[in-house]
Amino acid sequence: MITLEKRPEPSQFWVFATPLLSVLLTMVVGGMLFAALGQNPFVAMRTIFLDPLFSEFSWFYRPQLFIKGAPLVLIAIGLSFGFRAGVWNIGAEGQYIIGAICGAAVGLAFYPMEARWLIFPLMVLAGALGGWAWAMIPGILRTRFGTNEILVSLMLVYVAEQLLASMALGPLRNPDGMGFPGSRNLSQYPSAANLELIQESAMHWGVVAAFIAVIFAYVALARHLFGFHVRLAGQAPRAANFAGVNPNRLILICLGLSGTLAGLAGMFEVSGPAGQISIDFNVGYGFTAIIVAFLGRLHPIGILLAAGLMALTYIGGEIAQSNLGLPGAAIQLLQGMLLFFLLAVDVLTNYRITWQRGRA
Amino acid sequence: MSLRTILAGAALAAGLTSGAVADGHEPLTVGFVYVGPVGDGGWTYEHDQGRLAVEEAFGEKVETVFVENVPEGPDSERVMTQMALQGADLIFTTSFGYMDPTINVAAKFPDVKFEHATGYKQADNVSVYSARFYEGRAVQGHIAGNITESNIVGYIASFPIPEVIRGINAAYLHAAAVNPDVEFKIVWVYTWFDPAKEAEAANVLIEQGADVVLQHTDSTAPQAAAQAAGGVYTFGQASDMTEFGPVPRVSSIIDNWAPYYIARTQAVMDGTWESVSTWDGIDTGMVEIGEITDAVPADVKAEALAMVEAMRTGAYHPFTGPINKQDGSVWLAEGEVASDYGDDGLAGMNFYVEGVSGEIPE
Amino acid sequence: MDLSAINPILFFASLMVAATPIILAGIGELVVERAGVLNLGVEGMMILGAVCGFIVAVNTGSAWLGFLGAALGGALLALLFGVLTQCLLSNQVATGLALTLFGLGLSALMGQGYIGIKGPVFADWHIPILGDIPVLGPIMFQQDPMVYIALLIVLGTGLFLNRTRAGLILRAVGENHDAAHQLGYKVIRVRLMALAFGGACAGLGGAYLSLVRVPQWTEGMTAGAGWIALAIVVFAGWKPWRLLLGAYLFGGVTVLQLNLQAAGVAIPVEYLSMSPYLATIVVLVIMSAGRAPGSLGRIFHASH
Known part of the structure; x- marks a missing residue:
């Protein structure tokens, strides 16, 4: 019978081979799915995985990978520390929302003052603090009362979503917005906008922050x-414990770090690509980042690559929808499949598959 | 060279390589960006019906593309850009939240025409269009005021935005006109689409005595709830929802985007497209009143149809004075017709009319 | 404002219905978590159950067969999760999130031909005698059969977990899988069975929406009910009877806020909507008894 035997060290070969293997498996199974939907599987796969990178318009899509990937990287890097230490923050989505609300609120409070040197840094600070504070709730409850942080952080996502709706409809609503929900567009307010650093490169401050986070995480x-x-x-x-690690301090640091980065991601998103606080501002980056963190094996470089892959399937999926007429559901299914394969074949990295005759 | 010029060049190149549209050799590409799934049975479903009607009308001469479930924000901006790059000549963006992205992308592609639904920002190559759903609400209010026996009309409202508030006011005014004792119970569900919650809202209203339920949310759940409760009347929303007729569904408001989409596509083909602000109602068929079933008394039905006809010809405007605001102050004087824009205009309506109880939530 | 417009009997009766889908999904997840597995894919299993149930019911004309199909669909998806996490040792949190994505996509594809169709009618049961009791009758005994089935499943689960040997084994596996393995229990087999049960229950919960509550198929129709089910499991402190309380609290807040609005009470809707989640956190903090199963979410690998 087949048994799994734990490797003493993770296999270096499979660390690199498993992602390729899983993409390959996804292409095979996904190809069959698309063929069943009446599509040419080769064209579909090329559209999703290659067109964003190497096609006539890839000069537009490539920078888009940064826009889609930066918040994922930023959040996943923060989460990876906690996940390594056994601190499970799955409420990054909530911290992302609160960071965005705080950052936007500060920016809007100064409207229409012109003082970018003051306002934008203050917004960054507010976003980071907001995310940090939201993550401190599960942190303090865990360290003071032993409350499970997985569940508290998850519950706080829903609280944050309700708060977002009330902000978009109430205090932060654009007074010149004809009564529609949603705030002023921060990206059109120069003192508060998270602008592109090099024109039309899509490199905004969030992308820079993501790269800095990767480097710091790697060094740390x-x-x-x-x-x-x-x-x-x-x-x-x-x-x-023997080495003198204070577990409570570690929990607070890990949660605080992930909350801060998630809050920053939210702030950079609301002041740049998204532009405004709206009821549907959050699109699930906080949850997707959890998957990204694991796909990247909790390693900074791995996270960078995993976020790139996720961003690729989003962008390629959109191209496939409009160019090939594939239903959005098929793309979602393909993403789910890709994640399953990536998670499944990871077993080869840490375990060896052996044949055993009878019962050992 | 900035991206703007590259994009313009690329768009131009795409236009050239895909052949001049006017000479009719190459199909015109029309793009649609949807906020929900085409299978939502409501808002996005009806826009997709409009897309299919365009295909039907022009056959080989058009090619349509769409992307569904596109979140508002940077994702929508990317999808629009991508469509424009791939050679779309005309792009319909079908959610209010696409407003700023549409303007941004349109600025980069001066040769591509954009049409943004329900927004208020125009540009040289961006038109805005919306439907006067409140005309349909007036008809519903008239029927509701007549057929209610409990004098309680339930209203499932989505978000406190001008469009929804207009609908409440229009329905109330016309219900109260035929039935001064009518009372509106309004619940805000803060969603466009959540079948379970809509069902609960309908049940709550029915339990509190409503025997007519109007909905400004997209699922059929309230219809089913009314059917189960019995003795309750409803109106279809966005789609016809005939499967719930003849009772509880006694009529409906249908979003019919097909005529507009066909006309705009034709305009691009003819080279006559220009940026316009369209706010059409029953007159052009953008708002359709679904069949009024026999559950409605014949005289009421006749009155309702006469009202529809009067709105079609422009003889009647649902907001014609005298109408006071909720606080008793005068909104429209005798014979005055509400203006679309400006202070107290319909576009930004944020107050209830006199007689509606409760407050608009913040 | 007219609070007398709220009829308490009808209020509680609709509360029972509103709570049923989350009771079903919640009880399944409760068993799964008691076995030491954290499956965050409840939403995915629910929506798949909703579409499977609807397809089967439409094609066979029987809502009962629809529920059966929903349970099967949910269980199969849960087993996929089981194979990944139990046999291939993937991370449960990530796999569960991926499962939701997968379930949403799959259900939308499967349901493409079923939009705008009406399903078979699933009538209420007016239980004789009991249904005629004043006050209690309309609340408790005039509902549709799935309401009773959901309550029976909760009762059965409570008895199973606390009164049977198999339940004891399941809890042992959840508390400490290494110790359970040492004692000779088949950890993986127990967990796969728990997962299949959890998936079946989530599927039933989804089908309750598509066959009774709404009743129609529309994409994304569960609209987050699966996540609420996860919350009430925690709220319940992993105890079946408290799960009912949690479900009625969550269902009740929704029904209550709608009732208050209809009665003309100006309430801040968002703040009321977040209150059950805050209550869950408070409960988590106060009730030390709400301790999670010892092995929850941890990967089990029998190294010898």
Whole structure:
């Protein structure tokens, strides 16, 4: 019978081979699905996976990968520390929303004053603080009362969504908006706009922040004592205790870090690409980032690549919908499939499949 | 060279390579951006019916493309840009939240025509269009005021925005005109589409005595709830919802985008397209009144049809004075007709008329 | 304002109906979590159940067969999750989120030909004698059969978990899978069975929406009910009878706020809507008994 045997060390070969294998598997199974829907599977796959990168209009799509990927990277990097240490923040979506609300509120409070040197940094600060504070709720409840942070952080997502709706309809509503919900467009208010750094490159401050986060995370994990503590707490909690890691402090730091980054992501999104607070402002980056964090094996570089892959399927999926007439549902299904395969074949990295005759 | 010039060049190139539209060799490409799934049975479904009507009308001469479930914000901006790049000549963006993205993308593609639904920002190559659904609401109000026996009319409202408030006011005015004792119970569900919640809202209204339920949300759940309760009348919304006739559904407001979409596509083909602000109602068929079933007394039905006819010819405007605001102050003097824009105009309506109880939530 | 317009009997009767889909999905997830597995894909299983149930019911003309189909569909999707997390040891949080994505896509594809169709009628049962009791009768005994079935499932689950040996094993697996494995229990098999049950229940909950509550198929019709089910499991502290309380609280707040609005009470809707979630957090903090199963969400691998 087939059994799994744990490898002493994760296999270096499979670390790199599994993502390729899963994309390949997705293409095969997804291709069959598309063929069943009456599409040419090869054209469909090329459209989804290659057209955004190498086609006539890829000069437009490539920067779009940054826009779609940056919030995912920023949030997933923050989450990865906690996930490594066994601190489960699955409420990044809520922290993202609160960061956006706080950032936007500060920006709108100054409208129409012109002082970019003051307003934009204050907004960044407010976004970070908002996300941090929202994450501190599960943090403090966990450290003070032992309350499960998975569930508290998840519950707070719904609270944040309701808060978002009330902000879009109430205090932050655009007074010149003909009575429609939604705030003023921050990207049209120069002092508060998260502008493109190089014109038409789609590189906004959120993209820069995402890259900085990747570098810092890499350094912290590889070289810094904090990274060591995080890894130790996740792998051997008791040893971490002996090494002098204060578990409560670690929980608060991990949650605070992920909340801060999620809040920043929300703030950069609301002041740049999205432009305004609206009822449907959040589109699930906080949840998708959880998947991205795991697909990236909780490693900064892996997260960067995983976010790129997710962004690719979103953008390629849209192209396939409009060019080939594929239903949106088929794209969603393909994404789900890709995630399943990525998660499933990961087993090969940490385990060896062996044949055993009879019962060992 | 900035992207704007590249994009303009690319759009131009795309226009050239795909052949001049006017000489009719290559199909005209029409793009549609949808906020929901085409299978929502309501808002997006009706826009997609409009798309299919365009295909039907022009056959080989057009090619339509669409992307569904596009979130408002940067995703919609990307989808529009992508459509424009791939050679779309005309793009319909069918949700209010697409307003700023549409304007942004349109600025980059001066040769592509854009049509934004329900917004208020125009540009040289951006038209706006919306439907005067309140005309249909007036008809519903007239029927509701007549057929209610409990004198309680329930109203499932989505979000407190001008369009919904216009609908409430129009329905109330015409219900109260035929039945001074009528009372409107309004619940705000804060969603356009959540069948379970809509069903609950309908049930609550019915339990509190409503025997007519109007809805400004898109699912058929309230119809089913009314059917189960029995003795309750409803009106279809967005789609005809005939499957619930002859009772509880006694009539409906249908969003019929097909004539507009066909006309605008034709305008692009003929080279006569220009930026306009369209706000059409029953007159052009953008708002249709679904069949009034025999559950409605014949005289009431005749009156309702006469009203529809009067609105079709422009002889009657549902907001004709004297009408006071909720606080008793004068909104429209005797014989005065509400203006579309400006202070207290219909477009930005944010107050109830006199007689509607309760407050518009903030 | 006219609070007398709210009829308490009708209020509680509609509360029972509003709570039923989340009771069904919640009880399934409760068993899954008691077995130590965190499946965040409830929404995906519910929506698949909704579409499967509707398709089967329309084609066979029987709502009962529809519910059966829904349970099967939900269970199959749950088993996919089971194979991934239990056999291939993937992370449960990520897999559950992916499952929701997958379920939403699959259901939309399957349901394409079923939009705008009416399903078979599923009539209420007016239980003789009991249904005629004043006050209690209309609330408790004049509902559709699934309301009773949901309550029976909760009752059965409570008895199963606390009174049977199999229930004990399931809880042991959830508390400490390594110890359970040492004792010779088949951890993976127990968990797969729990997952299948959870998926079947979620499927029933979804079908309740598409066959009774709405009743029609529309894409995305569960509109977040699966996430509420997850919340009430936590609110319940993983105890079946408290799950009922949670479901009535969540269902009740929705029905109550609609009732208050209709009665003309000006209430801040958003703040009332967030109150059950805040209540759940408060409950989590106060009730130390609401401790999560020991092995919840952890990967099990029998190393020898």
